[in-house]
Amino acid sequence: MNSILEIENLEKNYYTKQGEIKAIDNISLKIKEGEIITIVGTSGCGKSSLLGILANIEDKTNGKIKYQKDKPTIGYMLQNDALFPWLTIFDNAILGLKIAKKDTSENKEYVKKLLKTYNLEEFINKYPNELSGGMRQRVALIRTLALKPDILLLDEPFSALDYQSRLAVSADVFKIIKRENITTILVSHDVGEAVSLSNKVVVLSKRPCKIKKIYDIDLPYDNPIDNRNTKEFNELYNKIWKDLDVYVN
Amino acid sequence: MSMSTNQKKFLQKERRNKIFVILMQILIVVIFLISWEVLANKKILNPFIFSSPSRIILTIKNLFLEGSLITHILTTLYEIVLAFFIGIASGFLIAILLYEVKTLAKILDPFLTMLNSLPKVALGPIIIIWAGANTKAIIVMALLINLIVSIVNIYNGFLGTDEIKIKLLQSFGATKGQILRYLVIPGSKRTIISSLKLNISMTLIGVIMGEFLVSKKGIGYLIIYGTQVFNLNVVMAGIVILIILSFIIYEGVSLLEKRLLQEKN
Numbered sequence: 001m002n003s004i005l006e007i008e009n010l011e012k013n014y015y016t017k018q019g020e021i022k023a024i025d026n027i028s029l030k031i032k033e034g035e036i037i038t039i040v041g042t043s044g045c046g047k048s049s050l051l052g053i054l055a056n057i058e059d060k061t062n063g064k065i066k067y068q069k070d071k072p073t074i075g076y077m078l079q080n081d082a083l084f085p086w087l088t089i090f091d092n093a094i095l096g097l098k099i100a101k102k103d104t105s106e107n108k109e110y111v112k113k114l115l116k117t118y119n120l121e122e123f124i125n126k127y128p129n130e131l132s133g134g135m136r137q138r139v140a141l142i143r144t145l146a147l148k149p150d151i152l153l154l155d156e157p158f159s160a161l162d163y164q165s166r167l168a169v170s171a172d173v174f175k176i177i178k179r180e181n182i183t184t185i186l187v188s189h190d191v192g193e194a195v196s197l198s199n200k201v202v203v204l205s206k207r208p209c210k211i212k213k214i215y216d217i218d219l220p221y222d223n224p225i226d227n228r229n230t231k232e233f234n235e236l237y238n239k240i241w242k243d244l245d246v247y248v249n
Numbered sequence: 250m251s252m253s254t255n256q257k258k259f260l261q262k263e264r265r266n267k268i269f270v271i272l273m274q275i276l277i278v279v280i281f282l283i284s285w286e287v288l289a290n291k292k293i294l295n296p297f298i299f300s301s302p303s304r305i306i307l308t309i310k311n312l313f314l315e316g317s318l319i320t321h322i323l324t325t326l327y328e329i330v331l332a333f334f335i336g337i338a339s340g341f342l343i344a345i346l347l348y349e350v351k352t353l354a355k356i357l358d359p360f361l362t363m364l365n366s367l368p369k370v371a372l373g374p375i376i377i378i379w380a381g382a383n384t385k386a387i388i389v390m391a392l393l394i395n396l397i398v399s400i401v402n403i404y405n406g407f408l409g410t411d412e413i414k415i416k417l418l419q420s421f422g423a424t425k426g427q428i429l430r431y432l433v434i435p436g437s438k439r440t441i442i443s444s445l446k447l448n449i450s451m452t453l454i455g456v457i458m459g460e461f462l463v464s465k466k467g468i469g470y471l472i473i474y475g476t477q478v479f480n481l482n483v484v485m486a487g488i489v490i491l492i493i494l495s496f497i498i499y500e501g502v503s504l505l506e507k508r509l510l511q512e513k514n
Binding site for chain 2: 052055056057074075076078079080082084086095096098099100147
């Protein structure tokens with residue numbers, strides 16, 4: 001199998017006092033190594049639950065999740081950078097290693113190298129509040145990359161940023177992901193982000209979420225910002241927007 | 250960098266304002282003390298009931314010379330320090346327990362609310378019977394007052410931990426203990442430190458209340474003793490010493506709070 005991850009008939013139900021809520025309904029998906037996939041869906045459709053299950057911090061109700069490796073390392077980035085304000089940039093970057101008890105001198109050197117490669121070397125002993133939003137996201141990504149993940153899960157990691165920074169920071173982060181060649185699943189409700197950043201876009205229906213359509217994306221440029229100005233981008237954007245079936249009451 | 254004239258003017262105004270406030274504060278104290286002294290000397294205020302600043306100073310001096318003043322102060326201080334540290338340490342540990350065992354927190358919730366709203370002094374007589382008429386009863390009294398406040402305060406601080414950060418640590422495979430050590434406790438530093446200040450105020454109330462009920466030494470005892478023998482000079486001397494002591498302790502804790510919060514975070 002050349003899929004790094006296979007999701008088969010995944011289901012997720014939530015049980016509340018008001019009743020049972022089906023969040024994910026029979027999702028099957030194969031993800032190939034090195035692919036960058038974006039899952040789009042309207043707010044509250046169950047996208048984040050899907051990532052939570054893949055990250056092993058939420059239980060599934062039914063279905064199978066098969067990783068190529070027996071014990072894959074999973075990197076998870078959430079809605080904001082979640083840097084710890086009381087830790088230095090370096091200590092933030094090695095937090096995952098510390099928790100996983102993998103903070104060997106070799107791995108720490110690797111983190112230092114990553115910080116250096118991505119222009120954060122001079123901020124190693126600074127604190128998060130001394131960095132710009134973009135830099136903080138880069139640190140959050142390095143914190144995840146430090147564990148050398150087999151697969152990277154991004155749960156709307158740019159949603160806390162304003163539109164301008166969002167474009168710049170997402171382009172920056174994806175440049176790093178492509179360079180490090182990591183299989184990535186991004187969850188977003190931003191169609192533009194999905195089309196400009198990924199190889200494949202999976203459109204989910206409203207709750208309970210099912211796969212509505214899958215688009216293969218092949219845009220001409222490496223830089224997502226350049227891709228936004230192409231004809232192909234606009235066509236795909238409009239198609240996916242229609243699929244999402246968003247309307248305002 | 251040179252300062253602009255407007256900036257200089259602004260700073261001067263700020264400084265003048267600060268000096269004015271301090272001068273006014275001193276003036277209020279001076280006027281109060283002088284009026285009190287004069288009114289007591291002219292017998293407009295009965296010095297037997299109201300005492301007077303000079304009589305208070307004389308009483309404090311006598312208490313000091315006969316050696317009992319230091320004993321009273323040290324006794325009260327010892328009780329405050331002991332109750333304060335036991336209160337903070339147990340409050341912290343119980344808050345961790347409640348945070349970790351959510352069902353326990355739910356079970357104990359109505360009891361904590363009840364204990365929190367109960368005027369603890371009502372339990373005084375029972376405490377004397379259970380703990381004995383000694384220092385233990387005073388510490389228990391102070392703990393009853395400061396512990397609940399510490400628990401509730403620190404626990405609420407823990408509950409305010411960012412869910413996203415918890416998820417992040419879980420994705421790293423963190424254990425409950427690691428989440429506490431790396432996130433919940435350092436993230437609640439501010440709340441824990443601010444609960445020190447609240448705790449010290451509560452401890453002071455508890456200790457003095459305890460000394461009112463059972464003691465043979467301490468400032469609370471001095472005040473109660475003075476009332477019993479109707480020597481208002483001793484009562485007032487006790488209150489003055491208590492004001493000074495509370496002020497010093499409170500400022501000390503405030504300073505500690507400032508120092509701890511100033512550390513880079």
